[in-house]
Amino acid sequence: MSGLVLKSISKTFGGTRAVDLVNLTFGEGQLTALLGPSGCGKTTLLRMVAGLEAPSGGVILLGDRNITDLPAHRRKFGMVFQSFALFPHLTVRDNVAYSLHISGVSRSEAADRAGKLLDLVQLSAFGDRRIGQLSGGQRQRVAIARALAQEPEVFLLDEPMSALDAKLREEMQVELRLLQQRLGITTIVVTHDQREAMTMADSIVVMSNGRVEQVGPPQDIYHKPENAFVADFIGKANFFDGVTEPGGIRIGATHLVADPHFVGGSPVRVAIRPERACLDEEPGANRLPAKITFVRDLGPIREYHLETAVGRMVVEYAAGEGGKIFHVGDTTEVRLPPDALHIFPDPTAHDALAMAAE
Numbered sequence: 001m002s003g004l005v006l007k008s009i010s011k012t013f014g015g016t017r018a019v020d021l022v023n024l025t026f027g028e029g030q031l032t033a034l035l036g037p038s039g040c041g042k043t044t045l046l047r048m049v050a051g052l053e054a055p056s057g058g059v060i061l062l063g064d065r066n067i068t069d070l071p072a073h074r075r076k077f078g079m080v081f082q083s084f085a086l087f088p089h090l091t092v093r094d095n096v097a098y099s100l101h102i103s104g105v106s107r108s109e110a111a112d113r114a115g116k117l118l119d120l121v122q123l124s125a126f127g128d129r130r131i132g133q134l135s136g137g138q139r140q141r142v143a144i145a146r147a148l149a150q151e152p153e154v155f156l157l158d159e160p161m162s163a164l165d166a167k168l169r170e171e172m173q174v175e176l177r178l179l180q181q182r183l184g185i186t187t188i189v190v191t192h193d194q195r196e197a198m199t200m201a202d203s204i205v206v207m208s209n210g211r212v213e214q215v216g217p218p219q220d221i222y223h224k225p226e227n228a229f230v231a232d233f234i235g236k237a238n239f240f241d242g243v244t245e246p247g248g249i250r251i252g253a254t255h256l257v258a259d260p261h262f263v264g265g266s267p268v269r270v271a272i273r274p275e276r277a278c279l280d281e282e283p284g285a286n287r288l289p290a291k292i293t294f295v296r297d298l299g300p301i302r303e304y305h306l307e308t309a310v311g312r313m314v315v316e317y318a319a320g321e322g323g324k325i326f327h328v329g330d331t332t333e334v335r336l337p338p339d340a341l342h343i344f345p346d347p348t349a350h351d352a353l354a355m356a357a358e
């Protein structure tokens with residue numbers, strides 16, 4: 001096998017276009033996260049990869065094999081669902097061995113392989129327990145071991161952490177990632193949790209409205225968002241609407257020095273991450289008067305809410321950094337370094353122009 005490729009994959013339910021002409025390559029041995037808001041088509045895409053849903057159009061290739069019409073049970077893909085879907089009346093060991101029995105593996109070999117898988121997910125001491133006697137994290141590990149029992153070519157997980165509490169979820173994200181790396185298995189994880197995607201993935205696919213908005217390593221998705229949707233969905237950002245002009249952007253009466261790469265007079269949306277805006281004394285372009293309206297101390301992060309001539313914004317500092325401490329009502333200056341400004345064509349202005357042209 002070498003990688004899994006989707007070519008122009010679509011899915012329509014009645015009048016709803018759930019997945020719209022998606023082209024993607026899932027690298028061999030890589031973990032890819034499908035990330036996006038509720039209803040964007042992540043689960044439908046995963047179900048088509050699994051063979052549980054037939055595409056309305058397009059092709060799915062595994063290496064050089066066309067598997068578009070191959071039924072799910074012949075794909076040799078392992079799946080873990082949100083609910084884990086374990087058999088409550090069976091022991092942990094029998095849950096893992098079950099799929100081996102039904103695929104014709106002898107009882108003793110199935111028990112042997114189940115034992116090794118329970119070792120792998122650190123549950124050897126729990127083999128004789130029933131599912132009802134396990135914690136959420138332990139159940140998830142059983143579901144993972146069971147999915148891996150068939151030695152799948154591709155491992156698919158749909159919101160695998162959503163039944164776990166926040167602390168356990170973070171631990172399991174790290175464990176799952178380490179296990180996936182150890183096994184080197186091509187893996188796709190559906191999630192709506194960006195921290196989960198950033199913790200585990202080699203590559204993140206950001207989706208909205210059935211389409212792919214951006215694909216890339218987590219750091220690129222965060223630091224080099226390709227459009228306003230990605231900048232908004234991943235991490236936090238301050239947004240301002242403006243118009244390009246020589247040397248930068250005009251926002252209301254304020255000129256910001258920037259390199260917008262668009263012709264003059266184009267409506268644009270400007271984004272800056274809260275940690276890239278500075279409340280400091282350093283000289284530089286784009287210093288604007290600012291008034292502190294709210295301060296939030298979140299422990300590791302201190303957050304200042306400001307009013308400025310270009311609009312309201314939030315600035316963040318890691319605890320212990322950022323020099324001077326400000327309070328509500330203080331006036332100061334905020335600096336927006338030109339290289340920290342992300343500039344996108346304004347999507348709403350685009351829609352308005354398109355409507356005007358119709």
Ligand SMILES: Nc1ncnc2c1ncn2[C@@H]1O[C@H](COP(=O)(O)OP(=O)(O)OP(=O)(O)O)[C@@H](O)[C@H]1O
Pocket residue numbers: 013014016017018036037038039040041042043044045192
């Ligand atoms: N069997 C179905 N019949 C009709 N519409 C469906 C069906 N399955 C999904 N849809 C619709 O397709 C769109 C995409 O749904 P999907 O479950 O793939 O989204 P999602 O990104 O996984 O959402 P969530 O994070 O809420 O699970 C939604 O508008 C949904 O209502």
